[in-house]
Amino acid sequence: MKKISVAVLGATGTVGQKFITLLDGHPLFDVAELVASPRSAGKAYRDAANWKQPQPIPATIADKTVKSLDQKLESPVLFSGLDASVAGEAETRFAEAGHMVISNSRNHRMDPNVPIIIPEVNPDHFKILDTQPTTGKIVTNSNCSTMFLAMALAPLHRKYGLTKVQVTTLQAVSGGGYPGVPSLDILGNVVPYISGEEEKIEIEAVKILGSCDGKSLTPADFTVSAQCTRVPVIDGHTETVAFGLAANPSIEEVAETLRSFTGIPQEKQLPSAPRQPIIVTDEPDRPQPARDILLENGMATIVGRLRTCPIMGYKMVIMGHNTVRGAAGAAILNAETLHALGYIQA
Numbered sequence: 337m338k339k340i341s342v343a344v345l346g347a348t349g350t351v352g353q354k355f356i357t358l359l360d361g362h363p364l365f366d367v368a369e370l371v372a373s374p375r376s377a378g379k380a381y382r383d384a385a386n387w388k389q390p391q392p393i394p395a396t397i398a399d400k401t402v403k404s405l406d407q408k409l410e411s412p413v414l415f416s417g418l419d420a421s422v423a424g425e426a427e428t429r430f431a432e433a434g435h436m437v438i439s440n441s442r443n444h445r446m447d448p449n450v451p452i453i454i455p456e457v458n459p460d461h462f463k464i465l466d467t468q469p470t471t472g473k474i475v476t477n478s479n480c481s482t483m484f485l486a487m488a489l490a491p492l493h494r495k496y497g498l499t500k501v502q503v504t505t506l507q508a509v510s511g512g513g514y515p516g517v518p519s520l521d522i523l524g525n526v527v528p529y530i531s532g533e534e535e536k537i538e539i540e541a542v543k544i545l546g547s548c549d550g551k552s553l554t555p556a557d558f559t560v561s562a563q564c565t566r567v568p569v570i571d572g573h574t575e576t577v578a579f580g581l582a583a584n585p586s587i588e589e590v591a592e593t594l595r596s597f598t599g600i601p602q603e604k605q606l607p608s609a610p611r612q613p614i615i616v617t618d619e620p621d622r623p624q625p626a627r628d629i630l631l632e633n634g635m636a637t638i639v640g641r642l643r644t645c646p647i648m649g650y651k652m653v654i655m656g657h658n659t660v661r662g663a664a665g666a667a668i669l670n671a672e673t674l675h676a677l678g679y680i681q682a
């Protein structure tokens with residue numbers, strides 16, 4: 337099958353490098369163009385990128401010349417891991433020029449006609465793309481912490497109805513990009529503040545779990561309260577979650593509802609789809625980032641410590657790979673879903 341040429345915007349960054357690693361040998365997409373800042377433009381990728389992945393730079397990528405944002409791109413599909421200071425304007429311009437922009441950056445997530453997609457959860461929100469006035473379109477994935485929260489809450493909201501959610505995150509340092517938080521601020525420490533993160537989680541989760549009638553997106557009608565912390569973990573965001581339900585299911589029933597949850601990526605066996613999007617563990621001391629992060633190649637949401645809560649009704653601990661399912665892997669799965677649904681063609 338002919339592959340679709342794609343460009344990676346922000347190709348030299350933490351998320352950009354993960355895009356390149358995950359797209360190496362991809363059956364549908366071929367990385368044809370790499371874009372980064374004026375600092376990197378004109379250089380060979382191997383010289384521009386401060387490569388931090390455990391695998392070497394793919395041979396097909398290492399010698400490609402990095403382009404700048406103001407150059408015309410040939411690829412119909414663009415994956416964006418651009419710094420938020422430039423992503424908003426650049427993504428709009430590329431959508432106007434006819435590209436399908438699949439973005440990981442936060443800038444357009446709250447635009448009324450831009451969906452935040454988790455393909456297992458809200459593929460019906462793709463319908464809102466028809467209301468975007470540009471020839472190209474912009475699709476986003478959520479904030480990394482929101483990803484695991486919305487994934488774990490989706491089957492519960494669908495079946496029982498959520499009434500309220502309280503979440504505290506313990507976020508890995510890779511979420512801040514490279515070099516991120518200085519080592520002297522994070523080693524042996526917990527930093528109880530991540531700029532803008534709590535607001536994003538509270539707003540994005542209800543947007544994703546809301547409804548779409550094809551003309552507008554209506555947020556779900558429960559409230560999320562979030563507190564965010566940065567912890568000395570390299571990869572893997574952990575979240576403690578307490579929630580209320582409109583019904584009264586047993587813990588076993590809730591666990592089964594989570595375990596059996598699947599969607600379009602599983603039905604269509606998309607290349608990056610986790611076979612089981614939500615893994616529920618009964619081990620009393622799991623999930624742990626150091627032990628569980630690579631389950632389903634980093635694409636799973638792992639739920640543990642599911643139990644009753646004397647205040648909220650239910651509580652659990654969730655965890656996932658912030659730069660894979662929380663970032664580049666999410667965008668790639670969105671692209672695979674768009675292809676499977678006919679929004680992008682070879």
Ligand SMILES: NC(=O)C1=CN([C@@H]2O[C@H](COP(=O)(O)OP(=O)(O)OC[C@H]3O[C@@H](n4cnc5c(N)ncnc54)[C@H](OP(=O)(O)O)[C@@H]3O)[C@@H](O)[C@H]2O)C=CC1
Nearest residue numbers: 346347348349350351372373376417419420441511513663
């Ligand atoms: N890290 C994570 O886990 C997650 C990150 N995100 C989001 O993804 C995006 C990228 O994050 P991350 O990879 O961590 O960030 P990095 O700082 O590691 O990378 C930023 C990228 O943007 C490029 N860039 C910076 N300024 C410009 C410019 N003026 N013109 C063109 N390109 C530019 C950089 O190029 P150069 O190297 O040349 O400077 C680099 O490729 C951000 O919007 C972030 O909020 C979302 C979810 C999770």
Ligand SMILES: N[C@@H](CC(=O)OP(=O)(O)O)C(=O)O
Nearest residue numbers: 440441442479480507511512
């Ligand atoms: N803020 C997240 C990563 C991130 O960049 O999120 P967003 O895509 O919402 O800006 C973290 O620190 O772990």
